[in-house]
Amino acid sequence: MxxxxxxxxxxxxxxxxxxxxxxxxxxxxxxxxxxxxxxxxxxxxxxxxxxxxxxxxxxxxxxxxxxxxxxxxxxGIYPENDPKTAVKIEEIQAYIYDVNTQIGQTMRESDPDKKMEIRTQLAVKYLPAAFGRIEAILAKNGTGYCVGESLTTADLLLVALAHWIESGILDGIPKTILSEFEMVQKCKSLVYSHPKIKEWYEK
Ligand SMILES: N[C@@H](CCC(=O)N[C@@H](CS)C(=O)NCC(=O)O)C(=O)O
Missing domain, CATH: 3.40.30.10 (Glutaredoxin)
Known part of the structure; x- marks a missing residue:
């Protein structure tokens, strides 16, 4: 193959x-x-x-x-035969995708003032609310991961979204906006401390 x-x-x-x-x-x-x-x-x-x-x-x-x-x-990070766990992973992924889309739409705005206005709205209202929901899911699960007791593909997606926001490339969205979300930060550190992921970024 x-x-x-x-x-x-x-x-x-x-x-x-x-x-x-x-x-x-x-x-x-x-x-x-x-x-x-x-x-x-x-x-x-x-x-x-x-x-x-x-x-x-x-x-x-x-x-x-x-x-x-x-x-x-x-x-081994997405279940083979466990539809209930799979759907909880997909649910979080779908929500992260929604958040991604909200930010992504601003990339296509050609009027700089309008772009800033929309991004400010996202930073003040939409993103804190969205990450508040994600934080609550993480807190309820209680392991630091989005679903269950170990790393899944939902965590990989969440960390990618957080990286996009925290990289500081989105003018109008402060890169520190996620620092107050302790569970999101914990999930990030679990992902980045996975031995193979650590090795990947140290390459
Ligand atoms: N729903 C698609 C969206 C993919 C998407 O929009 N990809 C962007 C890059 S992140 C792209 O290919 N943009 C170039 C284009 O649309 O011409 C997915 O999740 O794969």
């Missing part, structure tokens, strides 16, 4: 949780990173005209979360 391949940009973004799932599972993979120009040339070869794309086990997966969970299943 061919080595699985992840095709994405040379950024973390939607590709990094999938990279980390491969890494956690110790699964060899080709980490193809395209420039934006290369992507434009190849765009029509992606199932939905977007990246990431994962080629694995003879199939092509063109949506990031199904790809993450497919790899996660092989990595």
């Amino acid at each position: 061919a080595i699985p391949k992840l095709t994405y940009f040379d950024i973390r973004g939607r590709g990094e949780p999938i990279r980390l799932a491969f890494v956690v599972g110790g699964i060899e993979f080709i980490d193809e990173r395209l420039s934006f120009a290369q992507f434009q040339e190849q765009k029509e070869s992606f199932p939905f005209g977007t990246a990431p794309m994962v080629e694995i086990d003879g199939i092509v997966i063109g949506q990031s979360i199904p790809a993450l969970n497919y790899v996660g299943r092989q990595a």
Whole structure:
């Protein structure tokens, strides 16, 4: 069987949780990173005209979360035969995706004043409320992870969202906005201290 391949940009973004799932599972993979120009040339070869794309086990997966969970299943961080745990993971992922979309929409706003206005609203209202909900889920679970007692693909997605916000690249959204969410910070430190993930970032 061919080595699985992840095709994405040379950024973390939607590709990094999938990279980390491969890494956690110790699964060899080709980490193809395209420039934006290369992507434009190849765009029509992606199932939905977007990246990431994962080629694995003879199939092509063109949506990031199904790809993450497919790899996660092989990595042991998404359940094989436990629909109740799986749906709780997917529920959190769907919410994180909603939050991502709210921020992502501002990237396409060409009027800088309008962009700042929307981002300020997100920073003041939407994001504190959204992360308050995520914090409550983490607190209720009580292990530091989103679901259950160990790392799942939901945690990888949450950490990717937190990284995007905390990297400081989103003008108008203070990079410190998540510091008050202790459970989110705890989940992050659990993920980043996973031996294989630590090794990946030290490379
Ligand atoms: N629902 C898709 C969204 C993918 C998506 O929007 N990818 C962006 C990069 S993060 C992209 O390919 N943008 C380039 C384009 O749309 O031309 C997924 O989760 O995979």
